Each structure stands twice: as C-alpha cells, then as structure tokens.
Amino acid sequence: xxxxSWISEPVNWVYLAIGGAVLVSGFRVVxxxxxxxAALYLVATLGGTAGxxxxxxxxxxxxxxxxxxxxxxxxxxxxxxxxxxxxxxxDTGLDNPKARPMAAVLSLILFVVLSYTMLTAFGSTEIAQxxxxxxxxxxxxxxxxxxxxxxxxxxxxxxxxxxxxxxxARRDLTPLEEEERGSV
Amino acid sequence: xxxxxxxxxxxxxxxxxxYGLLVRRNAVMVLLAVELMLNAVNINLIAFEAVIRSSQAVxxxxxxxxxxVAAAEVGIGLAxxxxxxxxxxxxxxxxxxxxxx
Numbered sequence: 596x597x598x599x600s601w602i603s604e605p606v607n608w609v610y611l612a613i614g615g616a617v618l619v620s621g622f623r624v625v626x627x628x629x630x631x632x633a634a635l636y637l638v639a640t641l642g643g644t645a646g647x648x649x650x651x652x653x654x655x656x657x658x659x660x661x662x663x664x665x666x667x668x669x670x671x672x673x674x675x676x677x678x679x680x681x682x683x684x685x686d687t688g689l690d691n692p693k694a695r696p697m698a699a700v701l702s703l704i705l706f707v708v709l710s711y712t713m714l715t716a717f718g719s720t721e722i723a724q725x726x727x728x729x730x731x732x733x734x735x736x737x738x739x740x741x742x743x744x745x746x747x748x749x750x751x752x753x754x755x756x757x758x759x760x761x762x763x764a765r766r767d768l769t770p771l772e773e774e775e776r777g778s779v
Numbered sequence: 780x781x782x783x784x785x786x787x788x789x790x791x792x793x794x795x796x797x798y799g800l801l802v803r804r805n806a807v808m809v810l811l812a813v814e815l816m817l818n819a820v821n822i823n824l825i826a827f828e829a830v831i832r833s834s835q836a837v838x839x840x841x842x843x844x845x846x847x848v849a850a851a852e853v854g855i856g857l858a859x860x861x862x863x864x865x866x867x868x869x870x871x872x873x874x875x876x877x878x879x880x
Contacts, residue, residue: 601781604780606780607780607784610780610784614784614788617788617792618788618791618792618795621791621792621795621815622795624795624799624811624812624815625795625796625798625799625802625803625811625812625815630805630807630808633808633811634811637811637814637815640792640815640818641818644818644821644822647785647788647822647825648821648822648825650780651785651825651826651828651829652829653825653828653829653839653842655839656821656825656839656842656843656846659843659846660821660846663846663847663850664814664846667850668814668849668850668853671853671854671857672807672810672811672853672857674857675807675810675857675860675861676807678861678864679805679806679807679860679861679864679870680864688804688871689803689804689805689808690802690803690804691802691803691804691873694801694802695802697801698797698798698801698802699798701797701798701801702794702795702797702798702801703794705790705793705794705797706790706791706793706794709790709793709794710786710787710790710791713783713786713787713790714783714787717781717782717783717786718781718783719781719783720781720782720783720830721780721781721782722780722781722782722826722829722830723830723832729836729839733834733835733836734836734839734840734843736835737835737836737837737840738840738843740835741835742840745844746844749844749847749848750847752847752848752851753847753850753851755851756850756851756852756854756855757851757854759855759858760854760855760857760858761858763855763858763859763861763862764857764858764861764862766865
C-alpha cells in the first residue's frame with residue numbers, strides 16, 4: 596500500500612490528528628517539569644487514546660477509559676501530588692539528569708525494535724469494518740459468560756486493593772490518642 | 780486504515796513510558812509513566828480485536844481487565860507512596876533505600 600492511497604482516506608487524517616496529539620502529550624507527560632501539568636497532559640493522552648478506541652469501533656472501552664481514568668485515576672494522582680507536597684510550580688529536581696541519555700537511547704532502541712517487529716509481522720493488514728461499533732451486549736455476555744471467573748477475580752482484586760489502600764494509608768493513632776478515644 | 784499505524788503509536792507510547800520510568804525521580808511521576816505503558820498495551824489489544832473481530836470481543840474484554848487492574852495498582856501505589864512520604868518526608872525514589880545494604 597502506497598502512502599498516496601493511505602493518505603487519501605479521510606479516516607487517516609483523523610488518525611494523524613489524534614495520534615499526533617497523543618504522542619505530543621505523552622511526550623510532555625514524561626518531560627515536563629511540573630507535576631500538575633504532567634497529570635493534565637496524561638488526561639490529554641488518555642482522551643486521545645479514547646478517540647483511537649472509537650476509531651477502532653470499541654465504544655464501550657473508550658467510555659470506560661474516560662470514566663475510570665480521566666474521572667477517577669487522575670483525581671487520585673492530583674491528590675497524591677498534593678499530599679506528598681510536590682511543588683506546584685516548575686521543579687527541576689523531578690528528573691535525574693544523569694539517567695537521561697541512557698534512558699533516551701534505551702527507549703529509542705525499544706521503539707525501533709517494537710515497530711520493526713510490528714511492521715514485518717503485520718505489514719499492511721487492513722482493518723476491514725471501519726466505523727462499525729461493537730454491540731455492548733456481546734461484551735456483557737462475554738464478561739458474564741465465558742469470562743465470568745476472571746471477571747469475579749478482577750472484582751475481588753479491586754476490593755482487596757481498596758481495603759489494602761485504606762489500611763496502608765490510614766494514620767495509626769498514637770497510644771495517647773487511643774486513650775483519649777477510649778475515655779470519651 | 781491499516782493495523783500497523785495503531786501498533787506503532789502504541790509502541791511509541793510504551794517507549795515514552797519506559798523513558799519516564801527510568802528518568803523520573805518523583806514516585807508519583809513514575810506511576811504516571813507506568814500508566815502510559817499500560818495504556819499502550821490497551822491500544823494493542825483493541826487494535827488486534829479490530830482486525831480479528833472475534834465473536835465474543837475477547838480483545839475488548841481483556842482491555843477492560845487491564846483497565847481494572849491498573850486502577851487497583853494506582854490505588855495501592857499511591858497509598859504506599861503516601862506511607863513512605865509520612866515516614867521519610869520525601870517522595871523521591873532515590874531516598875527509598877530502606878531495603879538496600
């Protein structure tokens with residue numbers, strides 16, 4: 596498939612716009628020197644990813660991503676940055692400058708190897724039914740039919756993580772405070 | 780639309796995540812980088828599902844599992860960071876040498 600015929604499909608323009616936004620904001624997540632900005636760039640990355648999911652006809656997963664990540668996880672991250680008293684302004688101590696060249700080379704090698712493998716393995720395999728959504732009923736039947744055991748286990752993991760998170764993060768009372776509680 | 784364009788963007792996001800994981804000092808930022816990597820995996824799963832179109836949408840089911848486990852991971856991870864911050868007054872991963880010789 597030539598580039599000419601690829602770019603002539605309007606859906607690929609949408610892909611280029613969303614993909615470019617995802618890559619730029621993903622790059623800013625790991626390079627910006629401001630904690631809050633990094634979290635907000637992650638919102639942009641995840642929003643773009645949800646857009647890609649919509650292009651790949653996975654509506655339910657796209658909106659799950661928006662709800663779970665942009666709705667909940669980012670709020671958790673912002674809480675985390677506030678509680679650990681990370682400076683809200685530019686902070687040059689956020690990176691380890693000594694690790695930068697090595698990390699850049701390593702991730703570049705990883706990217707080249709991964710994309711070379713993908714290109715040789717899949718080449719120009721077409722996505723046949725563009726824009727045809729997935730019936731959410733199919734997902735629900737799969738989740739509560741064939742995958743009911745993993746589904747329940749994942750639910751249990753979530754519950755255990757919730758309880759564990761509360762237990763770990765809870766501040767234990769000092770003996771003096773406990774005494775005060777007991778006497779009231 | 781070919782499948783490789785989505786796989787390449789996922790590879791790029793994954794590499795960015797690896798870069799952030801290695802470079803960042805703040806523990807919360809390390810978790811953000813891990814989120815990027817998990818997200819790249821999700822893109823791969825959804826892209827393959829769009830190609831093979833299995834009858835039970837297996838790729839999408841798996842990506843829902845990944846999203847759930849990622850949410851659990853963030854909750855536990857931030858709780859641990861919070862606890863270490865209370866004990867050491869720092870969220871810098873270079874300071875977390877409690878279990879080191």
